[in-house]
Amino acid sequence: xxxxxxxxxxxxxxxxVTGMSGLNxxxxxxxLNQYSVQGLPRDHPESYHSYMWNHLxxxxxxxxxxxxxxxxxxxxxxxxxxxxEAKIAxxxxxxxFMGGIGPDGHVAFNEPGxxxxxxxxxxxxxxxxxxxxxxxxxxxISKVPTRALTVGVGTVMDANEVLILITxxxxxxxxxxxxxxxxxxxxxxxxxxxxxxxxxxxxxxxxLELKVKTVKYFKELWSVHxxxxxxxxxxxxxxHG
Amino acid sequence: xxxxxxxxxxxxxxxxLVREDLWVENGRIINPEELFYVQKRPPAFQVDCRxxxxxxxxxxxxxxxxxxxxxxxxxxxxxxxxxVVARGLLAHGVTSFLPTVITSTPETYRKVxxxxxxxxxxxxxxxxxxxxxxxxxxxxxxxxxxPVQHIRPLEKGFETVKExxxxxxxxxxxxxxxxxxxxxxxxxxxTERGIVVSTGHSAGSIMDxxxxxxxxxxxxxxLFNAMTKFHHRDPGIIGMLTSKRLPLHELYYGIISDGxxxxxxxxxxxYKTHPNGLCLVTDAVAPMGLGSGRHHIGDMDVVIEGERAxxxxxxxxxxxxxxxxxxxxxxxxxxxxxxxxxLEAASLHPATALGITAQKGTLEYGSDADFVMLSDxxxxxxxxxxxxxxxxxxxxxxxxEPVQ
Numbered sequence: 001x002x003x004x005x006x007x008x009x010x011x012x013x014x015x016x017v018t019g020m021s022g023l024n025x026x027x028x029x030x031x032l033n034q035y036s037v038q039g040l041p042r043d044h045p046e047s048y049h050s051y052m053w054n055h056l057x058x059x060x061x062x063x064x065x066x067x068x069x070x071x072x073x074x075x076x077x078x079x080x081x082x083x084x085e086a087k088i089a090x091x092x093x094x095x096x097f098m099g100g101i102g103p104d105g106h107v108a109f110n111e112p113g114x115x116x117x118x119x120x121x122x123x124x125x126x127x128x129x130x131x132x133x134x135x136x137x138x139x140x141i142s143k144v145p146t147r148a149l150t151v152g153v154g155t156v157m158d159a160n161e162v163l164i165l166i167t168x169x170x171x172x173x174x175x176x177x178x179x180x181x182x183x184x185x186x187x188x189x190x191x192x193x194x195x196x197x198x199x200x201x202x203x204x205x206x207x208l209e210l211k212v213k214t215v216k217y218f219k220e221l222w223s224v225h226x227x228x229x230x231x232x233x234x235x236x237x238x239x240h241g
Numbered sequence: 242x243x244x245x246x247x248x249x250x251x252x253x254x255x256x257x258l259v260r261e262d263l264w265v266e267n268g269r270i271i272n273p274e275e276l277f278y279v280q281k282r283p284p285a286f287q288v289d290c291r292x293x294x295x296x297x298x299x300x301x302x303x304x305x306x307x308x309x310x311x312x313x314x315x316x317x318x319x320x321x322x323x324x325v326v327a328r329g330l331l332a333h334g335v336t337s338f339l340p341t342v343i344t345s346t347p348e349t350y351r352k353v354x355x356x357x358x359x360x361x362x363x364x365x366x367x368x369x370x371x372x373x374x375x376x377x378x379x380x381x382x383x384x385x386x387x388p389v390q391h392i393r394p395l396e397k398g399f400e401t402v403k404e405x406x407x408x409x410x411x412x413x414x415x416x417x418x419x420x421x422x423x424x425x426x427x428x429x430x431x432t433e434r435g436i437v438v439s440t441g442h443s444a445g446s447i448m449d450x451x452x453x454x455x456x457x458x459x460x461x462x463x464l465f466n467a468m469t470k471f472h473h474r475d476p477g478i479i480g481m482l483t484s485k486r487l488p489l490h491e492l493y494y495g496i497i498s499d500g501x502x503x504x505x506x507x508x509x510x511x512y513k514t515h516p517n518g519l520c521l522v523t524d525a526v527a528p529m530g531l532g533s534g535r536h537h538i539g540d541m542d543v544v545i546e547g548e549r550a551x552x553x554x555x556x557x558x559x560x561x562x563x564x565x566x567x568x569x570x571x572x573x574x575x576x577x578x579x580x581x582x583x584l585e586a587a588s589l590h591p592a593t594a595l596g597i598t599a600q601k602g603t604l605e606y607g608s609d610a611d612f613v614m615l616s617d618x619x620x621x622x623x624x625x626x627x628x629x630x631x632x633x634x635x636x637x638x639x640x641x642e643p644v645q
Contacts, residue, residue: 042274042278043274043275049274049278050274053273053274053277053278057277058261058262058273061283061287061644063283064276064278064281064282064283065281067277067278069278
């Protein structure tokens with residue numbers, strides 16, 4: 001997954017979230033993370049802990065107890081995955097899942113070929129992903145972790161709402177597979193065609209492999225979308241009407 | 242222990258001003274990620290810094306007195322002098338300093354030195370890192386304002402140093418002239434005791450300076466003032482700034498940046514030649530901090546007009562009365578350097594010269610939480626020592642909000 005995709009969107013989302021609810025330490029926001037790479041210590045600059053701290057947690061007032069990350073350094077990885085699923089259930093399930101995709105259409109680390117009903121588990125990363133991550137490890141392939149803990153496709157499908165962020169031309173073909181082709185475990189993001197509440201946020205470049213007809217349709221829904229952004233409460237009441 | 246989060250500020254870290262919060266616990270700067278992920282604790286207090294720059298507390302390694310007190314002259318009032326000056330310096334963003342004693346008699350040193358104890362800073366004043374003894378082993382030709390009758394040679398090198406000063410426990414820095422006979426022996430002896438040796442008040446050549454450096458001298462006292470004038474065929478110790486024989490990254494020098502004692506062009510030459518070694522010093526004298534007008538200090542009548550202190554009835558400067566934050570602003574203006582460079586010249590560089598960067602001079606995790614909140618044009622808004630506010634400028638209130 002291209003982590004950089006999330007940055008600017010997360011920043012703007014953070015601004016909105018903190019502005020809207022006056023997020024403070026009493027806020028009931030709980031965050032659970034999608035994945036963690038095996039073997040990477042928490043304080044490694046390329047760890048997911050570092051990434052999430054720098055891009056989200058340090059900008060908001062969230063109580064550390066409300067933050068849950070998969071621990072890629074523990075000795076019993078299977079137990080860790082089970083613990084995580086239990087944590088999600090205990091929190092009342094996922095309200096909103098937010099993430100990007102890889103150029104191969106993977107969501108979290110559900111690489112092509114993953115079961116579409118999978119749960120949180122250990123996954124072996126494929127060559128593309130390892131290559132892409134080499135730049136974070138002095139371009140030394142041997143240093144790049146090969147396994148990761150990830151939430152499953154099924155885990156995400158259980159979320160109340162799914163928000164996928166797709167930007168850039170290199171993701172365009174994956175977006176085409178995600179919404180114009182069928183549900184296919186080789187493009188795991190396509191599973192969300194069967195989720196009742198999915199939003200995919202894209203930029204122009206990401207739409208380059210879509211049919212003109214598809215893009216036109218969604219663009220013409222803009223007036224509906226913009227009502228949702230400007231006045232979410234009023235929008236909610238009209239939506240159910 | 243309760244943690245305080247300083248938000249909405251730009252901190253000086255890794256030679257940059259970055260938009261980051263500063264986290265403080267128990268008088269030290271801490272790593273927030275460790276607090277968040279490992280201890281899983283939120284902060285107890287948050288402070289809105291209102292966009293201030295947060296820099297490490299300033300360190301003045303050369304200051305003769307201030308607010309009406311003189312460390313050399315007021316030998317019967319040493320504790321009072323240190324107390325008043327230390328407190329007054331907080332308003333200038335100085336959190337640590339070296340009270341400086343100029344050329345004096347052995348009797349004076351025996352009286353004064355034991356009272357210049359190293360002590361941490363607090364609400365009562367900036368911390369004392371030790372004394373700076375400027376003289377008496379200096380050049381008679383380059384005495385500046387020092388009393389010539391007390392200047393003496395180093396007959397037996399380091400032995401003489403011990404005889405004249407007495408106990409060296411409270412000494413952090415010594416200025417001497419490197420061309421004096423047996424100077425290198427004195428330098429070696431002092432350096433071995435962990436005391437920083439500075440070359441200054443010298444009529445020596447560049448080679449005299451290099452010899453002293455090889456023996457352990459690491460600092461130079463108020464560059465340009467009271468030393469051999471730079472000549473293109475005889476650079477004097479000023480030439481050390483570009484010496485091919487010395488590891489320059491280990492050489493530091495003080496420079497008085499009050500707009501008066503050093504011409505802006507000279508300041509620029511030093512800055513361009515060896516920016517990383519440049520340390521801002523005030524070399525302030527007793528009238529510093531007193532308002533405009535006439536003052537009687539020691540046995541002198543002094544008139545303060547704006548930024549100058551003159552001997553009454555004359556046009557003669559009687560020393561510098563600049564404040565450290567004033568030095569920083571003058572330096573930025575004259576050298577046209579960046580804010581970061583100017584702030585580091587008052588914090589990181591002197592701390593490195595003194596070998597104390599583990600605790601002072603930076604905002605790294607684990608270092609003492611001594612810092613200054615500044616406006617963009619480098620005026621002090623508030624000063625903190627060990628994470629507690631010890632000074633706030635009029636109209637500047639930074640409230641520690643308890644976290645709900």
